[in-house]
Amino acid sequence: MIAWAGLFAVADPTGRLEWALRWSWAPRLAVIVLALGILGLAWLNLRQLSVPRRRYTLLGLRALLLVSLLLVLLQPTWVSQSPRTVARRVAVVVDRSLSMARGANGERRWERARVAAKQLTTGHSVSLFTLADDLQPVTGMEALARTNPDGAATDFLAALAELGERRRLTDLAAVVLISDGLDTGRLRARNPAVESPLDEESNALVEHLGVPIHSVFVGDPKPARDLAVSAIRASSFAFTRTFMPVAVDVEISGYAERSDSLALVLSDNGKPVVTRQVPLAGPGRRTIDLEFQPLHVGPHVLEASIVPLPDELTETNNRTWAGLRVVRDRVRVLHLAGHPSWDSRFLRTHLRGNPAVDLVSFYVMVGQGSGAYVSADDTTLIPFPTREIFEESLSSFDLLIFQDFPFGPFQIDQYLPQLRNYVTGGGAFLVLGGRQALSGGGYYGTGLADWLPLRLQPLTGDDVGYLDGPLPLRLTPAGETHPVARLAGDPEANREAWGRNAFQGRNTALLPGETGLVLVTDAAGHPLVAVGEAGSGRSAVVATDSLWTWAFPATAAETTRDRSRTEYHRLLDQLMAWLLRDPEVDALRVDAPGDPVPFGTPVRLQVTAVGAAGEPLAGVTVQVAVEPMAQVPGPAVPRQPWPEPTDVRGAVTLQISDLTPGPHRLVVEALIGGRVEQATAPLVVLPPSGEASLIQPSDALLRSLAKASGGQVWQARAPAEGVPMGLRDGLDFADGVYTDLWSRPEVLLWLVALMGLEWALRRRWGLA
Amino acid sequence: MPLARPFMLRRLLFATTALGLLFAAPTVHAQAIALKIAWLKVGGADQGSELTAWAQEIRLRTSIDIAPNPVGVRPEDPTIFQYPLLYWGGDRNPGKLTPEAVVHLRQHLSTGGTLIIDNTGKAEASQVFDAGVRRELQRIFPQPLQRVPPSHVVFRSFYRLDRPVGRRADSHDLEGLRVGAHFAVLYTRNDLAGAFARLPFGGFALTVVPGGENQREQAFRLGVNLVMYALCLDYKDDHTHVMQLLRYRRGTQVPSAHTAPEEEEP
Known part of the structure; x- marks a missing residue:
């Protein structure tokens, strides 16, 4: 092995010897001790030989054998590192996403991309790929001709990363992207403004690839005609009845010569809420700022849509959606009282006692004819702000309460459209009774009555619209299961609770409405508490002005007083919760x-x-x-x-x-x-x-990639003239060639020969 | 006297209107629903006639639906709970309230009732009544009476008032006892009811000193404000903020801190 190593060293001066088995010092020491021990035993065994030359010969043979075995155990390997030449190739990547099927004047971008690919590959040895949401190798131009541009996405970064993994980087000389530049993958997600430079992660990937990324930009000869709503930009979280800004990104191209405008519609859960005219002429990409007031708690779907034109490229991108979750921060209550009374006093106390309620009250404080005794200079009276309330501010309230509030004196008939829009558009409307409420207050025959759960009747004879006197209360079948009328959890206890309470008077000339639910009546079946839907809103009627007697019961028994007060607050809370569509009462x-x-x-x-x-x-x-x-x-x-x-x-x-x-x-x-x-x-x-929403080609991202990698961007007209497509010789670093020196047959023969010679001499010299 | 003529006209108008109201099918509610002032039968005084005139002035000047005839109740009688607004007037030692009366008044005032106390001393505020009232109030609530500041909403609840006057004007302050955040007890030492007292055929029974008819008008105004406060609490404090609140709801303006004193039930 030593000799062979020497031969390798002579033949390959740049090579080196490596030991495959790399022990730490402890096993090395153990092996040395073991070897010395074996040699020591051998020496004791050989002392019986009288001839010293024989003794030393056998000892030398055994030592040589032991060293040879140790060398085999360490597995010596010769590593050769001679340089070699590697051919490097250019990867041509053709965008086959859906946007490449588009184009202007009936010419698809895809056809021009194929022409460019053919120019690039003719006469050159390249690797051809297609790109959509992943990278696919293509065997040649024939295969490319059979490919359809139908990819659901374009992900440049994923493709570049995959390219780096598929091919050894040392084989890659350059990348050429043939694309319309419309990316829908991570690159666009991280760089929403396509003009912005690459972010850190994108740059790191380009740097790792280490080759220039050229591009052949497949644009359109003239802008395609298209309208697109590309995004709704708004908070995913909003408060009820609080105006929130909504920005809608619109892209308009090919209509610069038109002077008219189109309607951009923002819808909430399918219902149009804001419309804005958008002129067709002007910048292609623009942001339309809207304001929107969500009305109900819960999940909402916002849709922004623009009316399609007959000659535009596609209608699929004319609308987009966004999710919105709406919560209530405070309940905004507008309380209009026809006069100060105990009923209004205790209701106000109830509402003011709820920290979640934001209360605005208006009381009518002077009666008809009081003017002779009351001068505005001496009082704190203010004119009733009818216009401000009904024209300007009504929509900002969650709940509108009319408490014994008359129809006539405040010209409410002028504001019926606003009131109707408020109630049927999702508002909550509570009418509390009294002599000036409902039929007695002049509401019969007005539009307002149409949104109530009870039908108003005209007053006849001596009927003034209100009847005094204690009234026992009865739950209707609908009331027994309705959350508003739930004074007690157990149905029997609930019936008993209503049975022991009473009203001290009721509004007359009332009949159950067609769609409303009567929850509570008196013993004769006259409706006293009713609820109903009014378009998207809800309304309720409590046909008495004596509900306050529950809050201030006419008894000294403390437990009865406490129970009655609790039931007063519970009934009002449940009325409000139901009117406001609080999910907890559903x-x-x-x-x-x-x-x-x-x-x-x-x-x-x-x-x-x-x-x-x-x-x-x-x-x-x-x-x-x-x-x-x-x-x-x-x-x-x-x-x-x-x-x-x-x-x-x-x-x-x-x-x-x-x-x-x-x-x-x-x-x-x-x-x-x-x-x-x-x-x-x-x-x-x-x-x-x-992919469907991106229409106009843009070379911005391609330029960013080229700038970051040292590449260039060409137009699709004549790409082959500029792109360096020639093969490049590698500046290569070949991997080492490993040659095992210990597993050769000569080594085995050497060991066998040593052992055989030692055995033969030992037998010859009389040792066992 | 420059003021005499308008007040003469006013008296005539009052008399005719009051008669009209009494005889022309009154729209007064059942006892429990319309506001009815109940005077406490403590110490033997009977203020029925003075309070009738008070109620009539309230009906004339405001939209409050008030019963014309006040009623007397004994504080130990459970019927006290039919009347959230109580009046306690007198110029003599009221004596000691029964334990039952103390409990009833405590319950009444703790759950939303209002008590107006009026020292009807003739030449000046009655010291024995004053001492007796303070003593008995201590039995109902531990906290003492306190001065009602001139900036309090009770002086703006309907009329703008500078000071509380009655038939007399020797006491400059209105006192009150807070239960929770609002004054459940209001105490005037200027014989408020005395300024309202009428003769059987319309004239006023007592001379108002020292301000004459002008002072009587101020007394009526205080009477209106006290009742308006019982019914509306801090409503007029709201109004200082209403327009700001309306503007806030239209836009994104953050409302300033709520500066109105809180007036809530305990």
């Missing part, structure tokens, strides 16, 4: 994802059913349907029972797959307490990628 609740769901991902939702006392209801079967929201085509999931009922927690998890991209409305129904309860939740499924 018998059926849906927890839906607030963020848009990626296409192809199953949507998971939890539905919870609770009973009249808020207890979870097990074994409830829910019906599930998914409806597309307005204006978006797509198959609906028909109504069907979910196979599993609710569990002991009252919950069941739904998993819905195969939803089409766009906004949907999930509708869940269940029979609870004899009534069909319904809950809805919006969902939005994202399109497969943003």
Whole structure:
């Protein structure tokens, strides 16, 4: 082995000897001690030989054998490192994403990309790839001709990273990208402004690749005609009734000569809420700033859409969506009282006692004819700000309360459209009774009455619209299960609670409404408490001005007083919660994802059913349907029972797959307490990628890559003239060649010969 | 006297309007719903007639639906809880309230009721009444009466008032007893009811000193403000902020700290 090593050293002066078995000092010491021990034993054994020459000969043979075995054990290897020449190639990567199928004047970008690829590959030895969401090798131009530009994404960074992994970097001389520059992958995600330079991670990848990244930019001869809503930029979190800014990115191209404008519509859960005219002429990329006021707590889907034009490239990018979760910070209550009274006093105390309530009150403090005795100079009276309230500020309130508030004196009829918009557009409206309320207050025949859960009748005879006297209260069947009328958890206790309370008068000329629910009546069945839906809003009527007698009961019994006061506050709280659509009072609740769901991902939702006392209801079967929201085509999931009922927690998890991209409305129904309860939740499924929304080619990213890597960008017209496509000889560093010196047959023969010679001499000289 | 003529006209107007209200199908609610002042039968005084005039002035000047005839109640009687607004007037030693009366008044005032105390001493505030009232109030609530500052909303709850006057004007302060954040007890030492007292045919029964009819008008105004405060609490404090609140809701302006004194139930 030593000799061979010497031969290798002579033949290969740049090589070196390596020991494969690399021991630390402890085993080395152990082996040396062991070897010396063996030699010591051998010496003792050989002392019986009388001839010293024989003794030393055998000892030398054994020592040589031992050293040879040790050398084999250390596995000597010769490492040869002679340089060699490696051919380096250019990787030509052709973008085959969906955007390459577009173009202007009927010419697809893809065709021009193929022509450029052919020019680059003709006469050169290149590696050909296509690029979409991943990198695919292509065997030649024929295979490229058979490829369709239908990739759902364009991810430059992923492709470059994969290129680096596929080929040994030493083999790669350069990369040439043939593309329209529209990236939908990580690069765009990290560099939303395409004009911005590469970020740190992108630069690191380019540096690791270590070769110039050239590009052949496949632009359009003239801009394609297209309108695109590329993004909604808004907070994913908002407060009810608080205006929030929403920025919509719009891209308009090819319509510079037109002077008209188009409507950009922002919709909330499928309902248009803001419209803005966008002129077609002007910068191609622009941001439209809108303001939007969410009305309800819970998940929302915002949609921004622009009216499509008949000659634009595609309509698929004319709308986009974003998720929004709306919470309530404070309940904003506008309280209008027809006059100061105990009912208004205790209601005000109740509202002011709730830290979550932001209360604005207006009392009518002087009566008709009081002017003769009251001078405005001496008082703190202010004019009733009718216009400010009904024209300017109404929409900012969550709840509007009319407490014994008359219709006539304040010209409310002028503001009926605003009131109707407020209530039917998602507001909450509570009417508390009294002599100046409802029919007695002049509301019969007005539009306002149409949004109430009770039907108003004209006053006849001596009826002044109000009747005094104590009235026992009765829960209706609807009231027994309704969350508003839940004074006690147990149904029997609830009936008893209503039975022991009373009103001290009621509004007359009232009948149950067509859509409202009467929850409480007197013994004769006159409606006293009713609730109802009014468009997207809700309304309720408590047809008495004596509710305060619950807060200040006419008894000295402390427990009775406490119980009555508790029930007063509970009834008002539950009325407010129901009117404000607080999810906590719904018998059926849906927890839906607030963020848009990626296409192809199953949507998971939890539905919870609770009973009249808020207890979870097990074994409830829910019906599930998914409806597309307005204006978006797509198959609906028909109504069907979910196979599993609710569990002991009252919950069941739904998993819905195969939803089409766009906004949907999930509708869940269940029979609870004899009534069909319904809950809805919006969902939005994202399109497969943003490829459809990117229309106009842009060489900005290609230039950034070229700048970072030392490459260049050419137009697709004549790429072969400039791109350095020749093979380059490698400045190579060949890997070492390892030659084992210990496992050769000569080594085995050497060991056998040593052992045989030692054995033969030992026998010849009389040793066993 | 330059003020005499307007007040003569006013008296005539009052008399005719009051008669009209009494005879023309009054729209007064049942006892429990309309505001009704209940005077405490403590110490033997009967303020029914003075309070009737007070109620009539409130009806004339404001939109408050108030019953014309106040009622007397004994504090140990549970019917006290039918009347959230109590009046306790007198010029003699009220004596010692029964334990039941103390409990009732404590319950009443702790749960939203209001008590107006009026020292009806003739020439000056009655010292024995004053001492007796303070003593009995101590049995109801441990905290002492305190001066109601001139900036308090009770002086702005309807009329703008500088000072609390009644038939007399020798005491410059209104005192009150806070229960929670609002004054559940208000005490005037200037014989407020005396300024309201009327003769059977419309004239005022007592001379108002030293300010005459002008002072009587101020007394009526205090009477209105006290009742308005019982019904509206700090509503007028809200108004100093209303426009700002309305502007805030239209935009993103952050409202300034709420400077109005809190007036909430305990």
